[in-house]
Amino acid sequence: MRSLRLIPLGLWALLLLLGASVQAGEAKGSDTKGKFFFKKSCKACHMDGGSAKALTPLSKTQAQWRKFFDAGKHKGEALSPKLGTPAQLLDIKTFLINHASDSPQPETCGG
Amino acid sequence: MERRTFIELLGAGTLLVPPLACKLRGPIAAGPTNLNGIPTTCELCPNKCSLLAVVKEGRLAKLNPNPENPKSRAMLCARGNAAIQQVYDPDRLKQPLIRAGERGEGKWRPVSWDEAFDFAANKLKAVKEKHGPEGSLWSSTEGFQEVFFKNLGQAFGSPNVMRHPTLCLASMTLAYSTTFGTVPSFDLLNADYVIMAGANRFESIITPDTMDLIGGTMERKAKLIYLDPRFTVTASKADEWHPIKPGTDLAFILAMLNVILTEERHDKAFVETYTLGFEQLLEHVKPYTPAWAEKETEIPAADITRIARAFADAAPRAVFYAGRRSSWYTNDFQMRRAQAILNAVVGNWDREGGMVPNRKVAKGEFTFMPWDDPKASRVDEVEKAFPLANAKDGVYLPLRENVLKGTPYPVKAWMIYKQDPMHALPDQGKTLEMIQQMDFVGVVDIAMSDTAWYADVVFPESHYLERTDPIEVMPGIWPAAVYRQQAVKPLHDTKPMLDIAQGLAKRLGLSDYFDYTIEQWVEAEAKELPVPNGMEHMRKHGVVGFEKPKYGTTRNAVHRFVTKSGKIELFSERLQEAGHDPLPVYTAPAQPPANKFRLILGRKATITHAALTNLPWLHEHNRENDLWIHPEPAARLNIQTGDLLEVSSTAGTVKIKARVTPEIRPDCVFMLHGFGKKSAWLRRVHNVGAADSILLETAWDKVSGNAALHETFVKVGKA
Numbered sequence: 169m170r171s172l173r174l175i176p177l178g179l180w181a182l183l184l185l186l187g188a189s190v191q192a193g194e195a196k197g198s199d200t201k202g203k204f205f206f207k208k209s210c211k212a213c214h215m216d217g218g219s220a221k222a223l224t225p226l227s228k229t230q231a232q233w234r235k236f237f238d239a240g241k242h243k244g245e246a247l248s249p250k251l252g253t254p255a256q257l258l259d260i261k262t263f264l265i266n267h268a269s270d271s272p273q274p275e276t277c278g279g
Numbered sequence: 280m281e282r283r284t285f286i287e288l289l290g291a292g293t294l295l296v297p298p299l300a301c302k303l304r305g306p307i308a309a310g311p312t313n314l315n316g317i318p319t320t321c322e323l324c325p326n327k328c329s330l331l332a333v334v335k336e337g338r339l340a341k342l343n344p345n346p347e348n349p350k351s352r353a354m355l356c357a358r359g360n361a362a363i364q365q366v367y368d369p370d371r372l373k374q375p376l377i378r379a380g381e382r383g384e385g386k387w388r389p390v391s392w393d394e395a396f397d398f399a400a401n402k403l404k405a406v407k408e409k410h411g412p413e414g415s416l417w418s419s420t421e422g423f424q425e426v427f428f429k430n431l432g433q434a435f436g437s438p439n440v441m442r443h444p445t446l447c448l449a450s451m452t453l454a455y456s457t458t459f460g461t462v463p464s465f466d467l468l469n470a471d472y473v474i475m476a477g478a479n480r481f482e483s484i485i486t487p488d489t490m491d492l493i494g495g496t497m498e499r500k501a502k503l504i505y506l507d508p509r510f511t512v513t514a515s516k517a518d519e520w521h522p523i524k525p526g527t528d529l530a531f532i533l534a535m536l537n538v539i540l541t542e543e544r545h546d547k548a549f550v551e552t553y554t555l556g557f558e559q560l561l562e563h564v565k566p567y568t569p570a571w572a573e574k575e576t577e578i579p580a581a582d583i584t585r586i587a588r589a590f591a592d593a594a595p596r597a598v599f600y601a602g603r604r605s606s607w608y609t610n611d612f613q614m615r616r617a618q619a620i621l622n623a624v625v626g627n628w629d630r631e632g633g634m635v636p637n638r639k640v641a642k643g644e645f646t647f648m649p650w651d652d653p654k655a656s657r658v659d660e661v662e663k664a665f666p667l668a669n670a671k672d673g674v675y676l677p678l679r680e681n682v683l684k685g686t687p688y689p690v691k692a693w694m695i696y697k698q699d700p701m702h703a704l705p706d707q708g709k710t711l712e713m714i715q716q717m718d719f720v721g722v723v724d725i726a727m728s729d730t731a732w733y734a735d736v737v738f739p740e741s742h743y744l745e746r747t748d749p750i751e752v753m754p755g756i757w758p759a760a761v762y763r764q765q766a767v768k769p770l771h772d773t774k775p776m777l778d779i780a781q782g783l784a785k786r787l788g789l790s791d792y793f794d795y796t797i798e799q800w801v802e803a804e805a806k807e808l809p810v811p812n813g814m815e816h817m818r819k820h821g822v823v824g825f826e827k828p829k830y831g832t833t834r835n836a837v838h839r840f841v842t843k844s845g846k847i848e849l850f851s852e853r854l855q856e857a858g859h860d861p862l863p864v865y866t867a868p869a870q871p872p873a874n875k876f877r878l879i880l881g882r883k884a885t886i887t888h889a890a891l892t893n894l895p896w897l898h899e900h901n902r903e904n905d906l907w908i909h910p911e912p913a914a915r916l917n918i919q920t921g922d923l924l925e926v927s928s929t930a931g932t933v934k935i936k937a938r939v940t941p942e943i944r945p946d947c948v949f950m951l952h953g954f955g956k957k958s959a960w961l962r963r964v965h966n967v968g969a970a971d972s973i974l975l976e977t978a979w980d981k982v983s984g985n986a987a988l989h990e991t992f993v994k995v996g997k998a
């Protein structure tokens with residue numbers, strides 16, 4: 169597989185450090201890539217029968233996800249580089265907030 | 280004629296006529312026999328019943344229901360059975376075709392797959408170069424391989440991946456999602472009191488849930504209250520039929536709420552624990568009395584009051600059933616919201632015989648390479664104009680308007696999968712105009728639909744009985760994961776959608792996103808099925824399903840509904856913020872002027888979808904459509920059954936035969952969908968009857984953007 173064309177890292181790292189959250193007018197990552205990295209980085213442990221409690225975007229509200237990413241810590245360790253590059257973490261955050269338990273989620277038919 | 284000779288002949292020149300040479304029985308292809316049946320999954324409607332394909336010497340002999348899927352209720356409907364005829368249909372697409380004459384002229388050049396791929400990829404690249412990837416539109420209808428088509432559009436960089444829901448149930452799914460955070464199922468098998476409005480379930484689409492409803496009303500003597508301007512088969516089987524004035528269902532529901540709430544017949548404990556906005560709702564429905572509603576609906580106030588009381592008394596085994604129907608009016612979302620609210624206040628949520636949140640079957644997911652998000656915003660401007668709608672599905676009619684105007688940017692290439700916009704969208708004239716202003720139109724289908732007839736290149740897809748598809752989870756009260764596996768080898772030079780996507784991706788420089796096989800995809804999914812040896816299980820059984828429904832899992836104090844507040848939202852702040860009524864407000868619909876009628880539509884279970892009208896077994900029961908008109912206006916206009924009529928709206932004019940019948944209100948006329956085809960390769964319905972899409976005017980629901988199909992007034996006279 170071809171390696172991903174990533175968004176310039178410096179910019180996202182800075183935004184993350186400033187505690188940016190995905191709200192109106194703020195930096196947004198990629199929902200599609202976020203789903204991919206969430207599966208790769210988080211679901212490896214956070215799944216039914218996994219080594220940690222199963223997690224889906226619905227596990228938290230938008231504010232709770234924001235708080236988690238703004239704190240930037242996972243078991244006392246910095247999120248990056250443990251769970252991905254800053255750009256990848258922004259993608260994951262975007263995906264989780266977009267699909268959080270209080271996000272608007274109109275269902276679809278099939279597909 | 281041998282198949283090979285026939286295909287060679289096809290390759291020799293331009294095709295002007297349908298490929299009649301291949302008889303209905305088709306060529307005899309020696310192959311394996313499996314009399315027990317190969318477990319697979321029907322594709323002919325969204326229900327996806329499990330079935331067993333009996334194969335004799337490589338040919339499909341019969342399709343039988345697969346009793347292992349509890350959701351399928353061991354049935355296979357008429358359409359499901361007729362799928363065999365699609366495979367051996369002489370009118371079927373048999374190899375790729377490139378247009379050789381003008382669009383719609385019906386002149387085709389049979390080509391190799393390589394030539395078809397090269398041709399389409401070059402056209403797509405040219406549009407991308409000139410207009411960017413957003414200059415392409417990718418539209419499709421649900422299906423297990425739809426994911427590969429959508430992925431191709433997205434990997435190409437287009438934001439304009441357009442799905443079908445706004446031609447279907449988007450107003451309903453959005454209204455229930457807004458209220459409950461999810462779209463529940465209706466437990467028709469156990470309900471004691473069912474109200475249904477305008478969804479003719481006994482006649483228009485027979486699925487296993489129709490059988491539940493029939494069982495409920497016929498065997499258990501559940502009550503069925505039915506509202507429809509037309510006396511349908513469902514009306515004939517209902518306990519009560521009310522020929523409601525079209526467009527006034529919301530008034531009826533608001534008056535029911537008025538009775539239930541002012542008489543305190545609602546489920547107080549449930550409302551208190553699980554809902555938000557009851558006080559506002561109570562105030563809101565006060566003016567909507569049954570006496571007021573009688574004037575709007577033409578249903579006597581005493582009947583409305585009686586029905587409201589009986590409904591509340593029968594709860595929680597009482598449902599106002601959403602049915603399976605498209606959207607009729609520009610207030611369809613608010614009408615559905617009122618239904619959802621009515622169901623909520625009687626506390627039928629998550630109870631046997633009520634409304635039950637869908638359960639799912641766990642399955643794995645194949646992880647594929649993600650692409651960059653598109654840079655441009657969508658051409659339908661869904662996020663701006665319909666902020667609550669599902670932005671990934673898009674809004675079809677507003678999209679067509681924008682494409683025709685060329686705003687906010689030009690769209691010049693249109694790829695279409697498994698969809699016939701010429702019949703699925705109202706106002707065929709506008710759809711044709713949209714096709715004509717494209718630099719390129721490519722269609723993937725199994726038959727020469729009317730849209731394919733106007734395309735530049737047609738890719739023939741393998742029939743579902745000839746392919747293996749991804750595993751799909753069918754959520755519901757009886758959830759199932761179903762598998763579609765190849766039952767017979769492709770009869771013609773066709774390919775599944777994944778192979779078509781890969782063929783195009785290779786030429787568009789997008790192969791990295793499609794570097795997998797269907798087997799790898801399915802195996803990843805099967806790995807996490809809740810059965811040992813998932814893949815082997817699926818090959819043997821075709822389904823993983825749950826026999827026993829589970830009720831009440833969300834009825835506990837800690838459950839958080841997937842809404843903004845975490846509760847069932849009777850009053851919706853989110854609607855208010857988006858500039859819509861936070862509680863459903865009634866506005867009386869416009870009425871047809873004296874010399875016109877409201878055109879209402881419907882389906883028949885043998886031909887629910889327009890693509891099925893050409894199949895011999897189904898066509899036998901539905902040879903031509905006609906226009907229902909009440910004897911009173913018919914006498915005034917000197918019309919008799921069988922007369923040829925001219926029917927016109929601001930969108931178009933058709934000719935169709937009359938059926939004079941008292942089974943319709945005098946202010947409406949009715950016609951069946953799916954006739955009057957332009958494609959000469961649909962020989963049984965080519966120029967037979969009339970297409971409703973020619974007459975229908977462009978109108979949509981204000982909140983969801985769903986096409987509103989009963990907003991057209993027509994003039995009727997003898998031709």
Ligand code: SF4
Binds near residue numbers: 326359
């Ligand atoms: S209801 Fe009929 S058409 Fe629909 S999936 Fe079942 S058998 Fe097929």
